[in-house]
Amino acid sequence: MDIIIRATIAFFFVFLLTRIVGRRELSSLEPFDLILLVMLGDLVQQGITQSDFSVTGLMLAAGTIALLVVLVSYLGFRFRRLRPILDGEPIVIVQHGEAIEANLRRERLTEEELMSQARLQGIEHVSQIKWAVLERTGEISFIQKQSGS
DSSP states (O other): OHHHHHHHHHHHHHHHHHHHHOHHHHHSOOHHHHHHHHHHHHHHHHHHHTTOOSHHHHHHHHHHHHHHHHHHHHHHHHOGGGHHHHHOOOEEEEETTEEOHHHHHHTTOOHHHHHHHHHHTTOOSGGGEEEEEEOTTSOEEEEEOOTTO
C-alpha cells in the first residue's frame, strides 16, 4: 500500500511540475532538458519504490501511475470545466500583426523565438500574421493575413 500512496503523490507532483514549467519548454526539448527529464524520472522512481526492487513493487508503482493517467484523461474528457486545468488552453500570442506582449511574457516566449517559428512556416515579418496561437502541445499555429487584407 505504501508504494501506491508514494506513486500517487509522485504522479501529482510531476503533473504539477509540468504545469509550472510551461508548455513552451516541454515542446522544445534540448539535449540538456532531456537529460534532466531522465534524472527526474530516476529520482521519482527512487522516491516511489524506496529501494524496493521486487516485481510486485514495479507492478504496483507502474499500475498506479497508469491508472492515474487514465483517470486524469477521463476526467478531462468527461468534465469540460476541468480541461483548462488538466490540459491547458491555447493562448493567442499574435493578433492582426501585433504580438501580444503580456501573453508572450506569461509563456516566457521572446519575439525572436516567435519569429524563428514563423520563418519555418515561410513568414518573414510579424505583420504578415493574422493570428498566432500557442497550442496546448507547445507548438505555435500561424494563420497568415490574406493578400489585400
